[in-house]
Amino acid sequence: MISRQEVEHVARLARLHFDEEELAQLQPELDQIIDYVHQLAELDLSGLEATSHAVALKNVLRPDEPVAGLTQAEATGNGPDVERGQFVVPRIG
Amino acid sequence: MTADTGSAGYALDVRCLTAHQCRELLTSGDVSASELTRAYLDRIAAVDGSVQSYLLVDEAGAMAAAEAVDAKPRSERLPWEGVPIGLKDIFCVKGMETTCASRILKGYVPPYDATIIAKLRAAGLVFLGKLNMDEFAMGSSTENSAFKITRNPWDLERVPGGSSGGSAACVAAGEAPWALGTDTGGSIRQPASLCGVVGLKPTYGVVSRYGLVAFASSLDQIGPVTRNVGDAAALLDIIAGRDPRDSTSIGLPEPVGQPDRGDLEGLRFGVIKEFVGDACEPGVRDVFDSSVDAIGALGGVCEEVSLPSVERGIAAYYLIAPSEASSNLARFDGVRYGHRTSHSEDLYEMYTRTRSEGFGPEVKRRIMIGTYALSAGYYDAYYAQAQRTRTLIIQDFERAFGRFDFLISPTSPTVAFKIGERTADPLAMYLSDLCTIPVNLAALPGISIPAGFSAGLPVGLQIIGPHFSERGLLGAAHAVERKLEVDLVPPLAEAAR
Numbered sequence: 001m002i003s004r005q006e007v008e009h010v011a012r013l014a015r016l017h018f019d020e021e022e023l024a025q026l027q028p029e030l031d032q033i034i035d036y037v038h039q040l041a042e043l044d045l046s047g048l049e050a051t052s053h054a055v056a057l058k059n060v061l062r063p064d065e066p067v068a069g070l071t072q073a074e075a076t077g078n079g080p081d082v083e084r085g086q087f088v089v090p091r092i093g
Numbered sequence: 094m095t096a097d098t099g100s101a102g103y104a105l106d107v108r109c110l111t112a113h114q115c116r117e118l119l120t121s122g123d124v125s126a127s128e129l130t131r132a133y134l135d136r137i138a139a140v141d142g143s144v145q146s147y148l149l150v151d152e153a154g155a156m157a158a159a160e161a162v163d164a165k166p167r168s169e170r171l172p173w174e175g176v177p178i179g180l181k182d183i184f185c186v187k188g189m190e191t192t193c194a195s196r197i198l199k200g201y202v203p204p205y206d207a208t209i210i211a212k213l214r215a216a217g218l219v220f221l222g223k224l225n226m227d228e229f230a231m232g233s234s235t236e237n238s239a240f241k242i243t244r245n246p247w248d249l250e251r252v253p254g255g256s257s258g259g260s261a262a263c264v265a266a267g268e269a270p271w272a273l274g275t276d277t278g279g280s281i282r283q284p285a286s287l288c289g290v291v292g293l294k295p296t297y298g299v300v301s302r303y304g305l306v307a308f309a310s311s312l313d314q315i316g317p318v319t320r321n322v323g324d325a326a327a328l329l330d331i332i333a334g335r336d337p338r339d340s341t342s343i344g345l346p347e348p349v350g351q352p353d354r355g356d357l358e359g360l361r362f363g364v365i366k367e368f369v370g371d372a373c374e375p376g377v378r379d380v381f382d383s384s385v386d387a388i389g390a391l392g393g394v395c396e397e398v399s400l401p402s403v404e405r406g407i408a409a410y411y412l413i414a415p416s417e418a419s420s421n422l423a424r425f426d427g428v429r430y431g432h433r434t435s436h437s438e439d440l441y442e443m444y445t446r447t448r449s450e451g452f453g454p455e456v457k458r459r460i461m462i463g464t465y466a467l468s469a470g471y472y473d474a475y476y477a478q479a480q481r482t483r484t485l486i487i488q489d490f491e492r493a494f495g496r497f498d499f500l501i502s503p504t505s506p507t508v509a510f511k512i513g514e515r516t517a518d519p520l521a522m523y524l525s526d527l528c529t530i531p532v533n534l535a536a537l538p539g540i541s542i543p544a545g546f547s548a549g550l551p552v553g554l555q556i557i558g559p560h561f562s563e564r565g566l567l568g569a570a571h572a573v574e575r576k577l578e579v580d581l582v583p584p585l586a587e588a589a590r
Contacts, residue, residue: 006465007461010468014419015441015445015448016452016457016461017449026457026458030461036520040412041475048481049484050484054534054535055343055536057298070205078201078430090438
C-alpha cells in the first residue's frame with residue numbers, strides 16, 4: 001500500500017506537482033499498479049543474474065576522431081530563454 | 094474513390110499500393126514522383142479528417158523532395174528514390190517539428206537528423222509528415238496523445254492500438270505506402286495487428302536509436318509498418334546497421350533481401366501456451382487456430398510449448414520500462430528545449446511547474462512508478478527483481494528455441510477496442526500487451542502479420558524468432574502471408590473535395 005505521504009515524496013523526487021484532485025486519483029492508481037508488480041517481490045530468484053541489457057555487448061569503442069558538431073546557435077536554438085548563447089534560468093533556491 | 098493525379102491524366106488509386114508497387118510505377122515512368130506524392134497528399138486530405146493519423150503533413154517539403162527526384166534522370170535514381178513514407182513523431186528530423194505527441198516538446202524543431210532519417214534521406218524517400226502516437230510512446234491505444242485521438246480505419250469508433258497507432262492507421266488507410274514506428278513493449282506489432290497491417294520489431298540493436306526520443310533505452314527498437322512482408326524486409330534493409338553514435342547498435346549479419354519462401358517444410362513452430370486459450374477472446378483464438386492450420390498446410394510443424402515465466406512479463410516490464418523512462422525523461426526540465434512554465438520564483442519551481450504542465454497523466458504515472466521503484470529501500474524488491482525476472486524470461490525463450498525455429502501467438506489478445514473503453518483503468522490497458530512485452534524483454538525479433546478478421550476487425554499473427562533471425566523470420570512470414578491472402582483495404586469513406 002503506497003501512502004499519501006509516499007506519493008508526495010516520490011512526486012518531489014520526480015519534480016512533479018499534483019493538486020488535491022490529482023492526488024486523490026493518482027494514489028489508488030499507483031497502488032493498484034504497485035500491487036500488481038509486487039508479485040515479483042515474492043518470487044525466489046536468488047540464483048539468477050539481473051539482466052540490464054539482453055544483447056551482450058562489452059566495451060564498444062570507436063576511434064576518437066573530431067567531427068563537426070552543432071554550432072552554438074543550433075544547440076541553443078530551441079531554448080525557451082537564451083541570452084548571448086547561454087540558457088537563462090530562474091535563480092537557484 | 095480515387096485520387097486525381099492531375100497531369101498524368103488518369104486516376105491513381107493509392108489506397109492499396111505497396112511501396113514496391115510505388116517503386117514500379119516510378120521506375121516504369123508511368124507516374125512521376127510528384128504525381129505519386131500528390132496522390133498521397135490528396136488521400137490524406139480526403140480521409141485524415143476522420144482517421145486523424147497525422148500530427149503534421151509537410152506538403153511543401155514533400156512536394157519539393159518529389160520534384161527534386163523528378164528532375165533527375167530515371168537511370169541515375171536510387172531504387173527507392175521518390176517513394177513516400179510516414180514517420181512516427183518520435184524521430185528527430187532536422188527542421189521538422191518533433192513533439193512525441195507531448196505538450197512538453199510542442200514547438201521543438203530538431204537541429205539534426207536521427208540516423209534512420211539520414212538513411213531514409215540518403216535512399217531518396219519522400220517524407221509525408223509526422224504521425225500521431227501515445228505521448229512518449231507510453232500507451233496501447235494512441236489515446237495518450239496530447240493532441241488528437243487517432244481512429245481505427247476499420248471502425249472509426251475504435252482505437253488503432255498504440256503507441257505507433259498513427260503509423261498503423263495511416264498505412265491501413267492508404268495515407269502512406271509504409272511508415273516507421275517504434276516498439277518498446279509491442280508498440281509496432283499491437284497497432285499493426287489492430288489495423289490489419291504488417292509490423293516488424295527487429296532484434297534489439299539491429300537499428301540505431303540515435304535521434305530517437307528515448308522511452309526505455311534497453312527495450313526501444315525502431316521498425317517498419319507496411320502493407321506486406323516484402324515491404325517490411327525492404328524497409329528494414331534501408332534502416333538497419335551499426336552506428337558509432339549508438340553504442341548498443343549492432344546491425345544485421347547480412348541484408349535480409351526479398352523474402353521468397355513459398356513453403357514451411359522442415360520448420361518447427363512452437364505455439365506459446367500462455368498466450369492462447371483463456372488469455373485470448375474467442376474470435377482471436379479462432380483466427381489464430383486457422384493460422385496454425387495454414388502453417389501446417391505449408392509443411393510446417395506446430396506444437397504447443399510452455400514458457401511459464403512470460404506470465405510475469407507485464408509485471409517486469411512495468412517496473413523496468415517506467416524506471417528507465419523516469420531517468421530518460423529527467424531531461425525535460427524547461428531549460429534547453431520545449432515548454433517552460435510562464436511564471437516561477439526559482440529553479441526548483443520552474444522544473445516542477447514545467448513538468449507538471451508539460452506531461453500528460455500516463456507519462457506522469459510512469460515517471461512516478463519508475464521513481465518509486467528506483468528510490469531508496471525499494472530498488473532490490475522491485476527493479477532488481479524485475480531484472481532477474483527478465484533473465485528468467487530470456488532463459489525460457491532460449492530453451493524454446495532449442496526445440497523450435499519460431500514461436501507463434503496472437504499478437505493481441507483482443508481485436509481493436511472502443512475509444513475510451515480502457516482509459517479509466519491503466520492496468521487493464523497494460524494487459525493489452527501480454528503477448529508482445531516478453532519479446533522486448535528478451536530483445537527478440539517479432540513480426541505481426543494480418544491473419545484474418547473477427548467480427549469485421551483485423552486479427553494479427555505474431556511470429557517470434559531467435560536473435561538476428563530476421564531473414565528467416567521474414568521468409569516464414571512471407572509464406573504464411575501468401576497462404577492466408579488477407580484483404581487489406583478498409584471500407585473508408587473519403588471526404589468530399
